Amino acid sequence: MRIIVLIKQVPEMDRVEFDSEKGVIDRKSAGVEINPFDLNALETAVQIKEKIGGEIIALSMGPPRADKTLREAVARGADRGILLSDGKFAGADTRATSFTLAHAIKKLAPFDLVIAGEMTVDGDTAQVGPQTAEYLDIPHVAYVTALDEVDTSSLTVTCNIWEGSYRKRMHLPGLITVTKDINFPRLPELRAKMKAREVQISRWEYAAFSDILKPEQIGLKGSPTQVKKITIPPPPERRGQMFSEEELEAALSAVENNIREKRLTGGNREND
Ligand SMILES: Cc1cc2nc3c(=O)[nH]c(=O)nc-3n(C[C@H](O)[C@H](O)[C@H](O)COP(=O)(O)OP(=O)(O)OC[C@H]3O[C@@H](n4cnc5c(N)ncnc54)[C@H](O)[C@@H]3O)c2cc1C
Known part of the structure; x- marks a missing residue:
């Protein structure tokens, strides 16, 4: 089974x-x-590999320094890392990011499963996983909280959306996006960390795609999203306050009196 894990720095x-x-x-x-x-x-991919075997490829699009991130992915269980890095890819919105990632994944065919996080902590859109699946024309399940069954041709997962819990079976190749509830990522062992330092991270530049991707489809040129303004919300006001037991009792009996009074006057409202 070939599993591709999408990783963002x-x-x-x-x-x-x-x-x-x-x-x-x-x-x-x-x-x-x-x-x-x-x-x-990545932990989901490692658990699948432990169960049924296969290869894990960590794929990232980002600046050259993102190779550090892929090295860590190797220390945590990926077999190899590929970094899509080129000035032409820079400034990509979620559409251009997914489009580029999907074309890189096509180059890695045949693949069985693509796994992404549900969202990032800096962009926070949760769009890249499902968008990538659409560009690859494969099925996807988002917000996966548990991996119930897996074999080389399908997987069964539980996903939670808007307080509903769904059990879904998907034929492979397919894509899932996972939440934090799915597992506890294990820490890399020191030996694996040392080994990962020596690993060669492949770097794919635009030249590797020039026959299939036009410059206007990628990076800033391929990004229809226009960020007009970003505002930073002010820190929330401190709402909490400490009360002594006496103060609390006084406040509660004031509320009680208030309710009682309201009930009494409420009954007379028609006569007001
Ligand atoms: C006009 C515009 C310009 C931008 N310019 C820049 C810029 O110059 N530099 C910059 O860092 N950001 C830039 N961004 C932000 C950038 O669009 C997003 O960070 C990126 O598209 C991913 O979206 P997200 O972070 O919301 O990912 P989400 O959709 O929240 O991520 C979901 C999952 O998709 C996968 N994923 C997401 N991004 C990547 C990636 N790059 N490689 C591999 N897997 C990934 C991960 O598994 C992640 O958990 C720009 C955004 C806009 C709108």
Whole structure:
């Protein structure tokens, strides 16, 4: 079974700063890490490989430094990593990102399963997984919370959407996007980390796609989304307050009196 895991490098969101004047994330203000949901995607792939065997390919589109992310993916169980990196891919919205990823996945055919995180912590649209499946013309299931059964031709999953829980069976090749509930990603072993340092991450530039992708279909030129304005919401006001037991009792009896009074006057409303 050939499994392709989509991995995005994101800024460390608990450290990153926002440039409120330009309305953008100041990406230089923090380090980078694997998008947390993509760790769940990778762990899902590793568990499938442990059960039925196969190959795991980690695929990312991003700047050259994203090869660090793919190296970590290898330390965590991927067999190899491929980075789509070229100035022509830069500035891509979710459409151009999915379109490019789908063309890279086609180059990796025959494949059986594509796994993505449900969303990223920086872009947060949750569009790339389903969009990629549409461009590949394969079925997909989003928001997967449990992998119930898997074999080389199909898988059965549980997914939760809007408080409903659905059990779905999908024929392969197909794509799933996974939530954090699906598993606990295991930590890489030191030996695997050391080995991953030596691994060659393949880099695919635009030249590898020039026969199938036109420059106007990718990167900023291929992105119909226009971000007009980004505002940073002010920090929420502190609403919590500590009360002593006496204060609490006084407040409760005030509320009780109030309700009682309202009930009494409410009954007389017709006579007001
Ligand atoms: C006009 C415009 C310009 C932009 N310019 C930039 C820019 O210059 N630099 C920049 O970093 N972002 C840029 N973005 C943001 C960029 O569009 C998104 O980060 C990207 O398309 C992915 O969307 P998302 O983060 O919402 O992913 P989601 O749809 O929330 O991600 C779901 C899953 O898809 C997979 N995935 C998502 N992105 C990738 C990827 N790149 N590689 C592999 N797998 C992936 C992961 O598995 C992820 O968990 C721009 C956005 C717009 C609208």
